[in-house]
Amino acid sequence: MTTTATQNPAENHVFEADVARLLHMMVHSLYSDRDVFLRELISNAADACEKLRFEAIATPTLLADDTDSRITLSLDEEKRQLVVEDNGIGMSRDELIEGLGTIARSGTRAFMERIEANKAGDGAQLIGQFGVGFYSCFMVAERVDVASRRAGADEVWLWSSDGKGSYSVGPTDMADAPARGTRITVHLMEDAKTYTSRWSVERIVKEQSGHVPVPITMVEKRGAEPIQLTDGTALWTRSKNDISTEDYTDFYRGISGQYDEPALTVHFKAEGRHEYTALAFVPGSQPFDMFDPDRKGRIKLYVRRVFITGDTELMPRYLRFVRGLVDTPDLPLNVSREMIQASPVLSAMRKGITTRxxxxxxxxxxxxxxAFIKFWENFGPVVKEGIYEDFERRLQLMALSRFRTTVSNDGYRSLSDYVKDTKPDQSAIYYLAGNSLDQLKASPQLEGFRARGIEVLLLTDSIDSFWVMNAPEFDGKTFKSITQGAADLAQFAKPDEEAGMKSETSADVQRFIAFARNTLADQVSDVRASDRLTESAVCLVAPEEGYDRQMEKILQSAGRLQSVAKPILEVNFEHPLVKGIAAQADSSSLREDAALLLLDQARILDGDKPADPRAFAERLTRVFQRALES
Structure with a gap:
């Protein structure tokens, strides 16, 4: 005979362990997103179905005529109710009290202990570990009713609570519960009625529970036909041989929110000490948030096909453009499942995925x-961050990198290409860093290198100035900025001269350089004859110690460098303008204006402005007037 509520009235109980305080903490502190309550209820329902599947191995009659597991969500906007129902194992009266009346006492955890004791739990895909996920529904609920019938039992029990310190448990009519399993009715707060909206619920389910191993259907309103939200399968659990390119592309678009095609798909299962499955995609175009200052990755973490978080650093930040997921049964979680404990499992996954x-x-x-060049044009600037940050993979990333150079024309060159074509006795990989390729190509500092056929890397990404300082060498060659220190180009012959030959500086030019050194002493650290200039009259270089010119500008603009070192003004002693000025020995005023104008010219060529625009204009006017008068 079926037990009724009239024969056995509901019993009132007080939650154990100062539940009022604990519930308040969980509702207001444990979870950062109220949507997770639905994920938790669905996870519990999937666990219940998995428990039934396991117990039915020994007792097939538990399944009766209902052999297919399912989870059904029912919406009632008028009554402000959301119902989550499963046909899993169900709960008896004692199990309701033990499982829902005691904080952090998880039926799932006890069940896992049972399986381990029996050494028969290899296939049990169970999610919960701490027994508190259920209580997250009180973030949105005025009251929660749990009607449950355990598989194989006749009694139906109703657990009810408002989450404020007490609950009731009593029998109820069979009509108020499923034939087997559990029906949870969430009576929503006024500000949570959006959870009766089909579109809100469907979005949450597909985003957070779209791959649980039990099909999920939804009944939008009373009497409506069920709508299937998920089919209980997960793409990443299937063999790669059974997945088409179209399947991968559709999944990529769903998980990334982009509509291009992936440039690369990486799908593998790691077994052994740690077990996990990874499905990752390199996008075919730049994600909109690739240069977000937070530099966060977008790899989602699943535990046994249940979404846990999308905010865990499962790959280094220089691979943040990668989209995908990792699913593991091994990862230890804290009680909220939102913050992952420091764990060797996480470290192993991070290393394995990054390597792949x-x-x-x-x-x-x-x-x-x-295809690789297209990838590099999209993601090269980010990948090079790894040269600066990832010491373990630095050489690997350097070998992977591609660069515009003075000999690459419109193409790219690798560092291996560069080293293979270096001059005899060339010990450095020369580079020039700046803001744009056109500006670099026009830089006067390149002239001497170009004249001698020495290749120079043209670096236009802001990260370039950092990694070249961190990269000690590549294939035995050190990195050297051509805007810092002496160029030492005399050892390399121009096409029309022998190596080691050095042009002599005339006495007039030597006197002018000495005059300029004295006149400009407050603004430059030195004025010297240059072997790097062949066409321009002057250029600026940084001293041998410290930062190169571009790095100084980056640090100063970021407020990380209060003052820069005085630059060195290099003078092309063979330039007609320099020779002409040097010959005007009788006019110190002209030489002074000329020295200051040459310094400002060097600043302009370096992408800067004259130090004093008005004084620059006045000097230029005086020089023009002198020219017109002569």
Missing amino acids: IITAIEKLAESDQD
Whole structure:
């Protein structure tokens, strides 16, 4: 005979362990997003179905005629109710009291202990570990009713609470509960009625529970036909041989929110000490948030196909453009599932996924140059951050990197290409950093290198100025900025001269350089004859110690450098203008104006402005007037 509520009235109980305080903490502090309550209820329902599947191995009659697991969500906007129902194992009266009446006492955890004791739990895909996920529904609920019937039992029990310190448990009519399993009715608060909206619920389910191993359907309103939201499968659990390119592309678009096609797909399962499955995509175009200052990754973490968080650093930040997910049964979580404990499992996953992604990019570089160049143009500036940040993979990333150079024309060159074509006795990889390729190509500092056929890397990304300082060498060659220190180009012959030859500086030019050194002493650290200039009259370089010119500008604009070192003014002693000025020995006023104008000219060529625009204009006027008068 079925027990009724009239025969056995509901019993009132007080939550254990000072529940009023604990519930307040969980509702207001444990979770940062109210949407997670639905994820937690669905996870519990999936666990219940998995428990039934396990117990039915020994007792097949528990399934009766209802062999297919399912989870059903029912919406009632008028009554402000959301119902989550499953046909899983269900709960008896004692299990309701033990599982829902005691904080942090998880039926799932106890069940796992049972399985381990029996050494028969290899296939049990269970999610919950701490028994508090259920209580997250009180973030949105005025009251929660849980009607449950355990598989194989006749009694139906109703657990009810407003989450404020007490609950009731009593029998209820069979009509108020499923034939088997659990029906949770969430009576929503006024400000939570959006959870009766089909579109809100559908979005949350697909985003956070779209791959639980039990199909989920939704009944939008009373009497409506069920709508299937998920089919209980997960793409990443299938064999790669069974997944088409179209399947991968559709999944990528869903998980990334982009509508391009992935440039690379990396899908693998790691087994052994740590077990996890990863499905990652390199996008075919730049994600809109690639240069977000927070530099956060977008790899989602799942535990047994249930979404846990999208805010965990599962890959280094220089691979933040990668989209995808990782699913593991091994990762320990804290009670809220939102913050992952420091764990060797997480470290192993991070290392394994990163290695697979970089290896896939390397294979692309070897197999399809055009596709790789497209990848590099999209993500090269970010990948180079790894040279600065990832010491373990620094050489690997340097070998992967591509650069515009003075000999690459419109193409790219690798560092291996550069080293292979270096001059005899060339010990450095020369580079020039700046803001734009056109500006760099026109830089006067390049003239002497170009004249001698020495290749120079043209670096236009802001990260370039940082990684070249951190990279000690590549294939035995150190990195040297051509805007810092002496160029030492005399050892390399121009096409029309022998190596080691050095032009003599005339006495007039030597006197003018000495005059300029004295006149400009407050603004430059030195004035010297240059072997790097062949066409321009002057250029600025940084001293040997400290930062190069571009790095100084970056640090100063970021407020990280209060004052820059005085630059060195290099003078092309063979330039007709310099020789002409030097010959005007009788006019100190002209030489002074000329020295200051040459310094401002060097600043302009370096992308800066004259130190004093008005004084610059006045000097220029005086020089013009002198020229017109002569």
